[in-house]
Amino acid sequence: MVNSFEFNGQQIEVDHQGYLKNVADWQESMAPVIAATENIELTEQHWEVIRFVRNFYLEYKTSPAIRVLVKAIGQSLGADKGNSKYLYTLFPVGPAKQATKIAGLPKPAKCL
Amino acid sequence: MKSVAIVFRHAPFGATSGREGLDLAMLSASFEQQVSLIFTDEAVLHLIGGQTPEQAGAKDYLSALKALPLYDIDTVLVCSDSMQLLGLKASELNIEAEVVSADVITKTLQAVDEVFVF
Amino acid sequence: MILHHIQTSVTTDNALATCLRFIHPSDSIILAGDAVNCLLQMLWQQRLASVNVFILQDDVHARGLQQHIETIATRMSPELFHIIDYSSFVEQSLKHNKVITW
Numbered sequence: 171m172v173n174s175f176e177f178n179g180q181q182i183e184v185d186h187q188g189y190l191k192n193v194a195d196w197q198e199s200m201a202p203v204i205a206a207t208e209n210i211e212l213t214e215q216h217w218e219v220i221r222f223v224r225n226f227y228l229e230y231k232t233s234p235a236i237r238v239l240v241k242a243i244g245q246s247l248g249a250d251k252g253n254s255k256y257l258y259t260l261f262p263v264g265p266a267k268q269a270t271k272i273a274g275l276p277k278p279a280k281c282l
Numbered sequence: 283m284k285s286v287a288i289v290f291r292h293a294p295f296g297a298t299s300g301r302e303g304l305d306l307a308m309l310s311a312s313f314e315q316q317v318s319l320i321f322t323d324e325a326v327l328h329l330i331g332g333q334t335p336e337q338a339g340a341k342d343y344l345s346a347l348k349a350l351p352l353y354d355i356d357t358v359l360v361c362s363d364s365m366q367l368l369g370l371k372a373s374e375l376n377i378e379a380e381v382v383s384a385d386v387i388t389k390t391l392q393a394v395d396e397v398f399v400f
Numbered sequence: 401m402i403l404h405h406i407q408t409s410v411t412t413d414n415a416l417a418t419c420l421r422f423i424h425p426s427d428s429i430i431l432a433g434d435a436v437n438c439l440l441q442m443l444w445q446q447r448l449a450s451v452n453v454f455i456l457q458d459d460v461h462a463r464g465l466q467q468h469i470e471t472i473a474t475r476m477s478p479e480l481f482h483i484i485d486y487s488s489f490v491e492q493s494l495k496h497n498k499v500i501t502w
Binding site for chain 2: 234241242
């Protein structure tokens with residue numbers, strides 16, 4: 171069974187947990203739609219993390235696990251943001267899980 | 283904290299073992315295990331630059347090798363005998379890695395708690 | 401002190417060759433599955449002559465190689481060449497600090 175949702179008149183394929191099947195299907199205007207399914211209203215702080223994980227994936231072709239996300243965000247956005255407390259405030263269910271989903275990436279295999 | 287060495291000995295793309303080994307490495311490292319990677323035989327080919335895995339019908343798992351420092355995987359050993367056999371030079375390696383003699387790899391295998399071969 | 405576990409044929413896989421490159425004098429090798437076939441070749445008898453080697457008896461029997469391996473055993477050092485059953489294999493895995501399956 172293929173899951174999908176409609177976006178701007180196009181059928182976007184997702185897996186059974188709602189992660190996009192094709193990374194290339196994503197565009198920024200789709201993020202608030204996916205975020206809504208996670209009960210998250212996007213702020214500039216969310217966007218900073220979403221763009222970060224999206225770029226991480228495009229560079230390394232892998233979604234970052236939470237520890238790595240914390241470390242890498244600390245290095246590029248500053249220590250006040252590179253801690254799991256801050257990231258969990260933005261993405262309560264799990265920053266690696268939710269930020270990657272909203273960024274149109276596959277679910278991190280190496281994530282709790 | 284346990285120390286783990288993951289040995290790669292197969293050529294990229296022909297088998298999925300390289301990708302599986304790398305997954306295990308990053309998984310172990312994200313659970314704060316001390317991970318060392320060892321590349322030998324044709325697996326040293328994982329490390330050279332300019333590869334396009336998609337052209338060989340494989341997923342691009344080589345890009346993840348560049349993220350190893352973010353996972354605190356700083357020990358990457360490459361078998362010098364294998365490099366020599368394949369006519370490769372250390373300057374062709376795409377990531378931070380140490381080309382070492384078999385002796386250094388022997389010592390590493392002895393020293394760590396667990397060894398997994400892919 | 402490592403027990404190196406080899407189960408593939410030397411003609412299809414270089415597991416044994418790679419293992420021998422990195423083996424330590426205190427280590428041992430256990431040959432199982434198709435790996436036992438390598439003992440039929442003079443070259444591999446020589447390469448293994450100075451290593452403590454265990455051979456899994458069931459895999460030798462299953463391949464009808466018992467006579468061959470026994471003859472070869474007479475040419476190898478009795479302290480270093482051991483034909484063992486599964487329970488001894490388990491015992492050896494516990495005696496060594498770790499097992500590496502190549």
